[in-house]
Amino acid sequence: MPKNRQILLKRRPSGMPTLDDFQLVEKERPEPGLGQVLVRNQLLSLDPYMRGRMDDGKSYMAPVELGQVMTAHTVGEVVTSNDPAFDPGEKVFLTGGWQDYAIAQAPDVRKINPALPDAAWLGPMGLPGWTAHYGLFELGHPATGETLVVSSAAGAVGSLVGQLAKAQGLRVVGIAGGPEKCAYVVNELGFDACVDYKVSEFAARLADACPNGIDIDFENVGGDVLDAIWPLLNASARIVVCGLSAHYNLTKPLPGPDLTKVLKQRVNMRGFIISDHRLHIPKAIGEMATLVGQGKLTTRNDITTGLEYAPNAFIGMLQGKNFGKTLVQVA
Numbered sequence: 001m002p003k004n005r006q007i008l009l010k011r012r013p014s015g016m017p018t019l020d021d022f023q024l025v026e027k028e029r030p031e032p033g034l035g036q037v038l039v040r041n042q043l044l045s046l047d048p049y050m051r052g053r054m055d056d057g058k059s060y061m062a063p064v065e066l067g068q069v070m071t072a073h074t075v076g077e078v079v080t081s082n083d084p085a086f087d088p089g090e091k092v093f094l095t096g097g098w099q100d101y102a103i104a105q106a107p108d109v110r111k112i113n114p115a116l117p118d119a120a121w122l123g124p125m126g127l128p129g130w131t132a133h134y135g136l137f138e139l140g141h142p143a144t145g146e147t148l149v150v151s152s153a154a155g156a157v158g159s160l161v162g163q164l165a166k167a168q169g170l171r172v173v174g175i176a177g178g179p180e181k182c183a184y185v186v187n188e189l190g191f192d193a194c195v196d197y198k199v200s201e202f203a204a205r206l207a208d209a210c211p212n213g214i215d216i217d218f219e220n221v222g223g224d225v226l227d228a229i230w231p232l233l234n235a236s237a238r239i240v241v242c243g244l245s246a247h248y249n250l251t252k253p254l255p256g257p258d259l260t261k262v263l264k265q266r267v268n269m270r271g272f273i274i275s276d277h278r279l280h281i282p283k284a285i286g287e288m289a290t291l292v293g294q295g296k297l298t299t300r301n302d303i304t305t306g307l308e309y310a311p312n313a314f315i316g317m318l319q320g321k322n323f324g325k326t327l328v329q330v331a
């Protein structure tokens, strides 16, 4: 009977994972039950989200338990099938884990078109592709002529985001680590520019690459990279918080609000200026007047008498000395 090699999570890492956090074991190859298939994993996808799953309950997904096989999407071939919908030899996509063989059951195992490369089922048609497509089109709302910046631009998700945006007629600026990755992003992926975040003049170079500011930030990194993007954001810019690679291995959170909260809790952080929404104002006036008329709202006013005291009242308000709505009784 062939053996099944598995990589287990042995220990929860502190900061950057080390080899000692994993354990290679050899088990008997499992047998599929009724309605199940046995798959020989051929290609295994490694993705940054797995780092979160090595922690205890800190990820947006359930943690991998200690002693359990590390999770992963895989492409493989059906070895034995107890499901009439699958035949031995068929190519499938599944969450097969870090191991030679996996047991799976529809719908968690799907047939894939073997005419397309296996790797593409874990790239453009896999998690990176789903992520790039959804994040860009559903959250980024790209429009021709806008500028999009994407970090980890040479990586699985970033490389796809930039190419999809380019095809929509956007100016696309990548951010990546090192000259080799940046050259690839421009020369082979066709981005308009790519800035190396590891050089000291990174922020100035990013500003040069975005002469019209930034309309969409497809954020994969956070930290210093996001700091450089921040001042360049245009009015009504969209920040798609897809990933925060600079945060994943920190033992102490960075100063300021913890953006991993935005990611993990799917927080919708959106700016607005009420004067942009003039059509809403009559509705608001009508509904508020009704509530006031019915005595359903409690209000408190902080009234200063005399126009000459308006500056004092204003400064006092800015210092928190007002208690309620600040008003001046002019006459």
Ligand SMILES: NC(=O)c1ccc[n+]([C@@H]2O[C@H](COP(=O)([O-])OP(=O)(O)OC[C@H]3O[C@@H](n4cnc5c(N)ncnc54)[C@H](OP(=O)(O)O)[C@@H]3O)[C@@H](O)[C@H]2O)c1
Pocket (backbone or CB within 6 Å): 047, 048, 049, 127, 128, 131, 152, 153, 154, 155, 156, 157, 158, 175, 176, 177, 178, 181, 220, 221, 225, 241, 242, 243, 244, 245, 246, 247
């Ligand atoms: N929200 C979702 O559902 C979802 C789904 C999939 C992926 N993601 C996120 O998308 C991002 C990209 O994922 P991927 O699969 O495409 O990985 P990837 O970009 O292929 O690989 C990770 C890259 O992160 C960059 N990186 C690592 N540490 C960094 C740091 N401290 N500062 C700056 N860059 C750093 C490195 O690129 P450089 O050499 O350029 O630094 C590295 O190549 C990740 O943050 C991931 O968590 C989110």
